[in-house]
Amino acid sequence: MVGASAAALAALNVEPICAKLFAAAATISGVANTYDIAVLPQGLR
DSSP: OHHHHHHHHHHHOOSOOOOSSHHHHHHHTTOOOOSOOSSOOGGGO
8 A cells, every 4th residue: 555655656756856976876776885884893793
C-alpha cells in the first residue's frame, strides 16, 4: 500500500533534482565508496 502511494506521489514530480556536489552525484548514480574509514577510533573497535 505504501509503495503504491509513494510511486504515485513520485510520478507527480516531473522536475528532476540535480546533485550539487560531486559526492552526491556519485551516490545517486550508485557509485558510492563504503568502508572508507581506514582506522576506526578506539571506542568503536
